Amino acid sequence: MGSGEMVHRGSLKKASPGKATILALGKAFPHQLVMQEFLVDGYFKNTNCDDPDLKQKLTRLCKTTTVKTRYVVMSEEILKKYPELAVEGLPTVTQRLDICNKAVTQMAIEASQACIKNWGRTISDITHLVYVSSSEARMPGGDVYLARGLGLSPETQRVMLYFMGCSGGVSGLRVAKDIAENNPGSRVLLATSETTLIGFKPPSVDRPYDLVGVALFGDGAGAMIIGSDPVSGIERPLFELHTAIQHFLPDTEKIIDGRLTEEGISFKLARELPQIIEDHIEGFCDKLMEIVEYSDKKYNKMFWAVHPGGPAILNRLEKKLDLLPEKLNASRRALADYGNASSNTIVYVLEYMIEESLKMKMKDNQGDSEWGLILAFGPGITFEGILARNLIV
Template structure:
């Protein structure tokens, strides 16, 4: 039985479109493993054991903002930031234009722009830097958000819903853009860094939302769960060279043991029973994380097929990745209700429940 205490359809936010974009430089996982061996094997004694992660991630290809050779030299903050800004601006424009076109919307009709990004520092923020290229109005409301990491796609959608509902008929453009490759490090000989070189890629995804619209689906509600004393599980460290990945090996078992009950509680607050969910749309952080999510959500092994397909083609792009999955689910035919979920720094879990348009 479905129990919904959320907003009536007429007061909800409609999801009008989802679109994705990737940068031009393709890296195969075979080449990534070969390059990593060249860079790390002689300097990291445990590399032979770690090397298998390149074959077990479920990743076949990734996309980068720079040619591979650019990453084979030491880079400081300045060069990393330049790469981030160039790549993020181009990806923003590409994804945003695709989403606006799919929604039948002009940039000048957008009332609020939300930019989700945690892989670089931009002041002025990304949406300000592309303001002229996009054709946004001078009075467009800008909301740049930093620090949500892999949870940014889901939490950004929840924020877009709240801001859209703040004004009747308001149109919100959400863009999640990450240049994970700007944080690749040659100088950091740790297991977390080597695993990161096997997992992360660059990409962007955008969505257009409008309060009171029908769209592809309507947002029923959203929620977040933050676990206490888990700051060391995922995030960034900062030093004189750049950002350094914090990536704990306990993420998959933690997810398996804790995420299911947290999502049940979020759904309870929204007013949706888990049995009423036709499809969970999950952020695929890695092959083991996907398996852990299937276990904690009592899904059959292999159920999260779109998640595995996105991971194989693009790797973990942080915040945009779950929107890549949502794009595939929508194109394949969304069930009556879908719940998007992603894990991120904090350590946290975010959820957004969507009901398919009639």
């Protein structure tokens, strides 16, 4: 596994007393880098499939997803050791979990280590752990293995969030915010880790929707440190988490449908998903924006850290809210560089958001918008949103 780290510039704005802030970010990836232009031939070779129609469809999808590169746990070595993973209908959940449980723990450890290094304080200062994954299943859960792998104190208070899909990263951030604000002096490590290997399958004419996932999803891990009242001169707050809300849409449970089967996890995303998000996004965002008196549709006064579920979702959100194209730059860059890495992706978006803000400041001595929204959409259908302040602008 390989890790990435980012050295953050010092903050220029002070955080509000008692409000949770993101104090550091970190990320990590498996070693296997997949270039989108070579994905189709490699996937069909590895699964011993020669269906020209399916191959043509995946080729089209790979272009429309806008993904350029992704990291994946799956490798030729794994397929040589477990050839049954590429065979239709074989029970392989045991083999998949043996691989995935270890892989997500290792990536989570590396992302957390990168985050702690960026934070600048010692690991013994972490008081709480929130762990998010939709790619493993075991008891005890991955939170215990992550805590042990990092060397956290046995008294570290842990929370697990399993199978929340793409909304998991922002869900975890909401939980971490509550913990930080209700436990003065606490420092919460939020870690997310995902791999698509848990649902890897050969192409099938009976499951054409599987090809969307093949063209879109990637693997990796992300981490954040969250705490209130940053220590001056030591901690550098990046974003203040002002208000968090969650909303689920009744009767949409089958729109994002995931099931753990004998062949791993099977996902099905309905075609209506982008339209449903478009239909409800305005009202959801307005609830958060009213708090800072931006209720009169001043969407372009905000920054937008949106989980890039796919280009269709970003395009519809941009059109519905009449956003300037640059408002979703961070989301589009994360999608191009890492694919949709489920719960992890919001970490990558926030890193790019910081980079975009610093570029803007150096360009015209003014930062990007101070207030903004951190958004993600997951099974339920569930909307997760956080009203945030950019403390680097």
